[in-house]
Amino acid sequence: MTTSPSPTTPADRLPLRERKKLRTRQALIDTALELFTERGFDGTTLDELCAAVEISKRTFFRTFSSKEDVAMAPVHDLWTVFLDDLESREPGGRPVLEMLQDALLAALDRMTAEGWENRVRLSRRLAEKTPSMDAHGLHFCDRTSRAALAVLHRRFNLADPHDLRPRLALDMLVAAFHCALETWISRPGAPTRAELAAHTRDAFTAIPGSLTLTLGLREEAQTPS
Amino acid sequence: MTTSPSPTTPADRLPLRERKKLRTRQALIDTALELFTERGFDGTTLDELCAAVEISKRTFFRTFSSKEDVAMAPVHDLWTVFLDDLESREPGGRPVLEMLQDALLAALDRMTAEGWENRVRLSRRLAEKTPSMDAHGLHFCDRTSRAALAVLHRRFNLADPHDLRPRLALDMLVAAFHCALETWISRPGAPTRAELAAHTRDAFTAIPGSLTLTLGLREEAQTPS
DNA sequence: CACCATAATGCCACTGAGTGGCATAAGCCT
DNA sequence: AGGCTTATGCCACTCAGTGGCATTATGGTG
Numbered sequence: 001m002t003t004s005p006s007p008t009t010p011a012d013r014l015p016l017r018e019r020k021k022l023r024t025r026q027a028l029i030d031t032a033l034e035l036f037t038e039r040g041f042d043g044t045t046l047d048e049l050c051a052a053v054e055i056s057k058r059t060f061f062r063t064f065s066s067k068e069d070v071a072m073a074p075v076h077d078l079w080t081v082f083l084d085d086l087e088s089r090e091p092g093g094r095p096v097l098e099m100l101q102d103a104l105l106a107a108l109d110r111m112t113a114e115g116w117e118n119r120v121r122l123s124r125r126l127a128e129k130t131p132s133m134d135a136h137g138l139h140f141c142d143r144t145s146r147a148a149l150a151v152l153h154r155r156f157n158l159a160d161p162h163d164l165r166p167r168l169a170l171d172m173l174v175a176a177f178h179c180a181l182e183t184w185i186s187r188p189g190a191p192t193r194a195e196l197a198a199h200t201r202d203a204f205t206a207i208p209g210s211l212t213l214t215l216g217l218r219e220e221a222q223t224p225s
Numbered sequence: 226m227t228t229s230p231s232p233t234t235p236a237d238r239l240p241l242r243e244r245k246k247l248r249t250r251q252a253l254i255d256t257a258l259e260l261f262t263e264r265g266f267d268g269t270t271l272d273e274l275c276a277a278v279e280i281s282k283r284t285f286f287r288t289f290s291s292k293e294d295v296a297m298a299p300v301h302d303l304w305t306v307f308l309d310d311l312e313s314r315e316p317g318g319r320p321v322l323e324m325l326q327d328a329l330l331a332a333l334d335r336m337t338a339e340g341w342e343n344r345v346r347l348s349r350r351l352a353e354k355t356p357s358m359d360a361h362g363l364h365f366c367d368r369t370s371r372a373a374l375a376v377l378h379r380r381f382n383l384a385d386p387h388d389l390r391p392r393l394a395l396d397m398l399v400a401a402f403h404c405a406l407e408t409w410i411s412r413p414g415a416p417t418r419a420e421l422a423a424h425t426r427d428a429f430t431a432i433p434g435s436l437t438l439t440l441g442l443r444e445e446a447q448t449p450s
Numbered sequence: 451c452a453c454c455a456t457a458a459t460g461c462c463a464c465t466g467a468g469t470g471g472c473a474t475a476a477g478c479c480t
Numbered sequence: 481a482g483g484c485t486t487a488t489g490c491c492a493c494t495c496a497g498t499g500g501c502a503t504t505a506t507g508g509t510g
Contacts, residue, residue, distance in 0.1 A: 021487085045465085057489095067467070091439070091441065093439065094439065095437050096439065097435070097436055099440070134364055162408070165434050167400075169435045169436070175393055203389055209390050210392075215324070216316065240507075242457080270495065270496085281459065282460095282497085283498090286497065291497080
């Protein structure tokens with residue numbers, strides 16, 4: 001059991017100490033999502049979570065920065081990979097927004113960890129019900145998009161450092177992906193990454209139309225069929 | 226003195242009790258911004274703030290929902306007026322995004338309270354340095370844009386309730402305004418509402434370009450004044 | 451003006467998140 | 481094995497936020 005003959009686990013071949021840390025980290029994430037979903041985020045104390053994983057509270061805070069953070073880990077991972085992808089992606093003469101979309105879809109494609117989809121879904125559903133989790137998530141997205149902006153500025157030294165367009169493009173990326181996530185988690189049944197990718201593409205497709213969308217008091221085809 | 230011929234104080238003519246509440250509320254906001262700016266948000270305890278205003282902590286939480294909330298009040302007020310404006314604004318055959326921009330600028334125009342500009346500036350500068358304030362602010366914006374979306378759906382009964390375009394338009398409004406705020410507070414000297422309005426218009430102007438902006442590895446010098 | 455009903459306030463004790471310090475144990479390296 | 485490094489556990493502490501209840505101020509009425 002202790003020795004797997006083939007490199008089945010990609011993040012193996014690490015010093016034992018590191019593997020242990022990763023195991024407790026993963027146990028924390030899984031148990032947290034489970035407990036939070038069962039009893040609610042506010043209805044679960046850190047002491048309970050730590051007791052369930054047989055960890056001291058002190059150790060918890062060496063792994064995660066807050067109670068919210070542990071439940072955000074799945075999404076966190078995606079954006080980390082996104083930033084990594086952005087470091088090496090070639091724009092290829094296409095608009096930044098498309099480049100960002102490609103980077104996000106590529107990152108999504110790399111989230112191959114077992115059960116990732118389900119963890120994201122639990123995480124987002126919790127965030128919908130828990131203001132403090134939602135706030136932390138939004139803040140994290142903001143920090144990530146600033147980091148991405150820094151990458152763009154570093155790799156393609158932009159003429160005007162105050163040009164708002166790259167930043168707005170990043171904000172649209174985040175907005176579109178949030179739309180996609182929301183649609184995705186509202187569907188019943190087992191979620192797949194392919195569906196999330198499809199929803200993401202749909203959301204990006206809707207962006208140009210959102211600039212020109214016009215409302216009348218009794219506008220176009222209202223078919224509340 | 227009870228009867229002022231002109232409505233000098235708009236929020237007068239209220240029961241004494243209400244006026245007192247408003248006074249302590251305002252005192253809390255001013256003192257909080259002052260203390261937080263001096264000693265830092267985390268360097269100021271609620272007990273200190275309450276002592277300075279001669280209020281019990283219990284009373285503080287009857288006025289504001291959190292320590293962050295009190296420092297967010299100035300921006301909070303703006304969005305409240307924005308939502309109010311949105312209730313009665315006529316689209317006039319123009320794109321929603323422009324309608325939203327108009328509503329925001331109109332709300333800005335109605336923020337006539339003495340020293341509002343300065344309070345917003347202090348508030349935003351604190352948020353830049355304080356993660357928890359930033360997170361709360363982002364979360365508040367998110368809730369506001371959802372409320373605005375609900376207003377749009379109610380007033381103009383949209384054909385497809387799942388149409389992402391109105392929501393994306395709202396997110397762009399928020400993104401553009403955040404850009405404007407950031408530019409505004411980075412300038413030295415006394416801030417004016419007119420300048421903030423100008424920055425807001427600039428940010429909105431940049432939106433279409435952000436969709437098509439293309440990066441090369443050594444892109445040319447686009448100087449959008 | 452006195453009186454009661456209705457709030458707002460203050461005080462106290464309590465929970466729970468998050469932190470610092472230090473002793474202990476576990477992994478690591480010749 | 482030996483010591484060196486690094487993670488962990490434990491303890492005590494600060495501070496945000498809440499519930500309960502007594503106290504005080506306000507508004508309205510006879």
